[in-house]
Amino acid sequence: MQKLGFFERQERARRNTSLLVLLFTVAVVLITLVVDLIGYLATRDIEPVPHFGAWLISKQGIYTSIAVVAVVGFGSLFRWIDLAGGGDRVARMVGARQLDPSSQDPDERRLRNVVEEMAIASGVPVPDLYVMDNETAINAFVAGYSASEAVMVVTHGTLTQLSRDELQGVVAHEFSHILNSDMRINVRLIALLAGILMIGQIGQFLLGSAGRRSYTSSRDDKGRGAMIAIGLALILVGYIGLFFGRLIQSAISRQREMLADASSVQFTRNPEGIASALYRIGQTSGYFQTTSHASDVNHMCFSETVRMRFAGWLASHPPLEERINAIDPALLARFRNRRRDDIKPTQPSPGVSSTATGGASLQAGLSALTEPVIGARTSPLASGTRLSESAGAVTPANEAYAQRLLTQLPDNVRTLLYTRTGAIQYCYSLIFHDMSDAERTAALQHSPEQAALALDQDMMARFYPTLEALGDAIRLPALELAMPALRKLDPQERETLEAVMGRLARADGRVTLFEFALLSFIRRHLTPAGRRPDRVRYRRFADVSASLGTLLSLAARSATETAEEAEACYQEAIAGFESHSVSLGPLRQKVSSRELLEALNQLRGLSPMLKPAIIDACGHCILRDGQVVVREYEILRLVADQLDCPMPPLPVSQAG
Missing domain, CATH: 3.30.2010.10 (Metalloproteases ("zincins"), catalytic domain)
Known part of the structure; x- marks a missing residue:
């Protein structure tokens, strides 16, 4: 099977959405024609017409077609609205x-x-x-x-x-x-299939009603017979709809599985x-x-x-x-x-993944677990590494990293991250941790009135030893562990959390790169605007050249120590774009948080197939010296997250 990259799979998912719409349209047309045929056969003795084609364009045929399309459309729309709650709604639907x-x-x-x-x-x-x-x-x-x-x-x-x-x-x-x-198209498929199956469900309702009602006259018996006949006919159409629904499921799902x-x-x-x-x-x-x-x-x-x-x-x-x-x-x-x-192997210990594929796999697993701990200097990455190729993939080293992280994270801290209050205070602690005592005292004035979101110094202090012991590399992974608890906040609480964190980050008069990345992460994953799917608005780098120049200027300046190195790094990073007659302009000497936010928002609208070049250009700046420091990794995670690109952990050096 041909191996596809993450961005190619994203593009394929978009094409599958178009295929789904096409198959649904074909199914609706065929179901409508079947219902029309049933209507033609049932009424041709009452109002004779030359042939089925003539009946289709008659008043009865047109009304029947409109009714079928309306029923299917209503059924799909109703389920579409019902599933607006996303994954939580689907889980509740199946009683989980x-x-x-x-x-x-x-x-x-x-x-x-x-x-x-x-x-x-x-x-x-x-x-x-x-x-x-x-x-x-x-x-x-x-x-x-x-x-x-x-x-x-x-x-x-x-x-x-x-x-x-x-x-x-x-x-x-x-x-x-x-x-x-794949998830978005899967949820949409539930809604579209609900409409296709609606005709059959109406038939079952009519058949059930005919069986439950009592009839006292011959006229009632004729009405009952007509209801049964119509019900059976609609159930037949329902099975046809079921057939097309299964066919659509098969066409969309088999290759993906x-x-x-x-x-x-x-x-x-x-x-x-x-x-x-x-x-x-x-x-x-x-x-x-x-x-x-x-x-x-x-x-x-x-x-x-x-x-x-x-x-x-x-x-x-x-x-x-x-x-x-x-x-x-x-x-x-x-x-x-x-x-x-x-068949069922012996259960391994909770923190270690056992393997049953032979000595080589077992040895590889043991080797991975003996790699350096989080935050320690690791073997350097090659400067020619294409980081976009690691998007959407997991390696044994990534898995070992995650296992070590969870092993080193204290149980009491991990438990706190699972609670709403603990997750909120952890977000605050990421900003408070680097403040002086005077700055913390001043920042407490920004505490919101809601008790659930109020700043709690004592609880924040419970996270400081972990942040100090494991280093800056623990900050974003631990935030990911807190996301299930943060998603339990209601919309107003999420807005308040974002606003409070923004005020805390700006309390000292400046916003660090990490604080900007933290606020962007919260905005991207918790607010309605951030969670809205990206619409493709740009299919050429020339359309976003200014934003590209802004982003790569920041990456070049953050990954180097001197102005000369920054200029050289920037020129190397933009070379690939300028070879396609795209002018990104000179190196920006300063990039404000507002400029960076505007640049990232515009770059989110790029076609998925253009985004790998941006990841790799930033990666070139970061890997130019063969080492990745926390500051550089935070830039990469910020860019990748804003481009809707999952980026696995990198070997991080504590230096810098």
Whole structure:
């Protein structure tokens, strides 16, 4: 299978949206024609017409077509509005329970640990976690309109029946859907399918009404017969709609599932983990039993949630054996030769990912865990490294980094990050930590009136030892751990939090680069304006040349020590753009926070296929000396986050 980069996958997701609209339109047209045909056959004896074509353009035909399109459109619009809540609404729709971060249940703690490791390793905010307590099948899905509001839903069977390696394979598969921008189209597909299935649901309602009503006269009997006939006809149309719905699910989902399987192997470097989870589903089940929405979310899940005929044509997932063979043809035979009791490996310790793929993989895992701790100087990166190629990918080094981070983070601090109050005070502590006592006293005047958002010096002080011990490199990853709690704030509280942090950052009369990155992160992931999907407005670098010059000026000046080095770095960074007759102008001697904000907002509107060049130009400045200091990494994370590009951790030097 051809390997696609992150930005290519984003562009493909946009094309899939267009394909979805096209398939939906075709399905609506065909369903309308079928209903029209039924109307023609039912009325041709009453009002004879020469042929079906003539009936279509008659008053009856036109009214029938309008009614069908209106019903389908209303059904889709109603569900579209219903799902405006994003991933949380989908999770509630299937009856899932949100996990309590402070839960002491070992299976729930293991799931959260695996998810947090994957989130930190991939550079995306930690998704909210939900469990379908009444579903014993093994399955999972992610939902949401963007990575910043994603939720992950797993069944009780997934929690309790899978080993850690298998669970890690499933989680990595679902993270692939987050990174590949699959979630938005998945939620939209639920809404569009609801409209297609509306005709059949009306038929079921009419048939049920005919069966429940009592009839006392022959006229009533004729009316009952007509209602039954119409109901049966509409149910038939409903099955046709169901067929087209499954066909659309299959067309959109099958290739993405194979890609997600491949990405899971790439992320975990353990093909047996996900393959064993797939095999276990084949031995047990992945079908939902307790929710009426199993069919609605079928295309979103790790495996099929409903049984269906013509599965070869209409299944939204390839057959389990085909998926296992695509991972490694030898695994299926190996699983079949094992005794059933041996399929589930011994559970590893919560903080370490075991491997079952042989001594080489185990040795690689042990080597990764002995790498330097967070904040220590690590081996340098090559100056020619293309950082855009690491977007949306996870390596063993990234995974080991995340495991070390979670291991070093004190339990009491981690628990605080899971609470609303703790997450809020952590945001404040990131600004207060670098203040003097006098500045802290003055900053307390900016405390909001709401008790839940008030500045609490004592709680902020509980984070200072961790920030001092683990260094600046812990700041953004820990903020990502706090995101599920921050997402629980209501819209007004989010606005207040953003405003308070802005006042705190400007209290000393200047805004540091980290403070700017922190405010941008909060704005991007918590406010309605920031979470709104980026619309492609520019398809040429020439349209954003001024913004490019501003950003690269900042990157060049921040990555160098002297004016001469900054000028040389800037000229090297812009060379690739100017070779395409794009003039970025001279190096800016000063870039204000307002100018930087305006530049990033404009660059967000670029086509996804143009964004890698910006990441790589900034990366050239950062990696020019072969080392990455915290200040430089914060620039990269700021740019990547604003361009909707998940950026995994880099080896960071504490120097600078």
